[in-house]
Amino acid sequence: MTVSIHLDDIVQEYPRPGGGLNRVIDELTLHIDAPEIVMLLGPSGCGKSTLLRMMGGMRPYGVQTPTSGSVSIDGEPCLGPHDDTVMVFQQYANRPDLTVRSNISFPFRLGLWRRRVPVAEQRRRVDRILEAVGLADKAELRPWQLSGGQNQRVALARALVLKPRILLMDEPFGALDAQTREEMQALLVELFQENPCAVVFVTHDVTEALLLADRVVVLSAGPAKVVDDFLIPEARPRSHAWQRSTATLALEERILGHLHASGGPGQVRVTV
Amino acid sequence: MWNPYVPLGASQRRTLSLVGVVSVLISWSLLSGLGLVGPAKLPAPWDVGGALVRLSWDVGRGESPLLIATLWSTSRVLVAGMLVIVIGVPAGVAMGASPKIDAIFSPLIDPFRSAPIVAVLPILVMWLGIGELMKITFLFLGAVVYLVPMVRDAVRSVPHTYFTSARDLGATELEAVRLSLLPMAMPRIADAITVAVSVMWTYITVAEYINAERGLGQLIQNARRFSAMDQVFAGIFVIIALALITYSAMVALRRRVFHWETT
Ligand SMILES: Nc1ncnc2c1ncn2[C@@H]1O[C@H](COP(=O)(O)OP(=O)(O)O)[C@@H](O)[C@H]1O
Ligand SMILES: [Mg+2]
DSSP states (O other): OOOOEEEEEEEEEEEOTTSSEEEEEEEEEEEEOSSOEEEEEOOTTSSHHHHHHHHHTOOOTTSOSSSEEEEEETTEEOOSOOTTEEEEESSOOOOTTSOHHHHHHGGGGSHHHHHHSOHHHHHHHHHHHHHHTTOGGGTTSOGGGSOHHHHHHHHHHHHHTTOOSEEEEESTTTTSOHHHHHHHHHHHHHHHHHSOOEEEEEOSBHHHHHHHOSEEEEEOSSSBOEEEEEEOOOOSSOOHHHHHSHHHHHHHHHHHHHHHHHHOTTSOBOOO | OOOTTSOOOHHHHHHHHHHHHHHHHHHHHHHHHTTSSOTTTSOOHHHHHHHHHHHHOBTTTTBOHHHHHHHHHHHHHHHHHHHIIIIIHHHHHHHHHOHHHHHHHHHHHTHHHHSOGGGGHHHHHHHHOSSHHHHHHHHHHHHHHHHHHHHHHHHHTSOHHHHHHHHHTTOOHHHHIIIIIHHHHHHHHHHHHHHHHHHHHHHHHHHHHGGGOSSHHHHHHHHHHTTOHHHHHHHHHHHHHHHHHHHHHHHHHHHHHTGGGGO
């Protein structure tokens, strides 16, 4: 599968409440040209969500995004919502009136996906993903009967059932407890291996970044620029031994160094 | 100790409610029994009971005047209720989903919530005559001005994440409204319908006073004309009972259908 996301010379300015402009992102360039997991880190408020929404074509009301520069997907300029990306947020927005199964198959009620995926295939995919995220026995329950982690699995399943070519994840596991977060990370790796796509994953958790990334991109704050961009060739799933190796710890220090330089401590997390 | 957040037990609640009703009944009986208020002004409870029995079966004609009147009134509420739902709910949803549509129609509807709709009745009579058309229209107008703003607010109070996440998944605007906003607003739309039906039960007598032809309003109006206060009271109680039954049935139905909403 081929996929490309090109952000070129992106500038983003938001109006300040008092008047004047706040330049959040400054001439940022980032190219993603393969189905890989890109972990995007940066100090809080530096513009990560803004970038992610740009790639998803979800633009805020009343503000032009980007202010200048271009976003293109597979060589085509990305001007609005498009069908190749699906987003997953920390806030999972599962529908309380629908069962787990209906929450996951919800996109297939939309004309766009109904036309694209034949009914038999829809059903096969929903069954398959229910198994994969370990919710097959909970298919007829409702979101409020599930834990936070299980709810996030529903949200992830709803995204993956579409087999998107680009998966945009904005701190999806940020609100989960440590153990559930590890389960979700393992699940993502498993599902990615089955169905590789371009994943852009925003996190403030350095450990998570090192565990999942093919590639790590670190942004600075005020305004955001790419300050580091490197590959991690280690195969997944990654062992505890690898995570504790000096080489990995050095990478961790490298990322933390960037984040502290531009954002100050306290805004990032290391979980071990 | 007083704490407004601790609900009463079911039996304690029932006992206290019963105490309220029974003490009113006792005071009422005392007022009548001791002759403090004459029967022309306030009929005794037992006289009202007697009137209820007599209205339930008219031996001379071999029919039940109360049942016939109830059926007439209920059908009117039913027909007007259908119209209110079929027209009012889509209108309210459109206003809730589109600020533009709301801006156009709100000034036309909102003032009537506080306007005396009863004052419109003579105009309706002038335009539509005194038949069924006028009665149904009156009930419809009276209820729809309550329903539409409530439906609008129901749609607006749905957290916007449900709309945006549907849009993120590729829903068209119409799909996001139909498949996300509408189902999420349904419990409160059901509340709006319940209120609308209650409002219609309060207006039904007014609608039926005019030309006084069949219905509970007519029954009351006729009784008043012959100064049969016991029958007036009997008619009022029947309307209250019908309104209460409809209300509890709708609340129970809502709780069953939208049980997800309470959590
Ligand atoms: N629609 C908007 N209007 C004005 N300012 C915004 C808007 N969206 C984001 N911002 C500002 O842009 C900056 C970056 O926001 P965001 O992309 O959410 O950062 P991050 O996800 O990295 O924490 C923040 O300072 C935020 O206040
Ligand atoms: Mg963010």
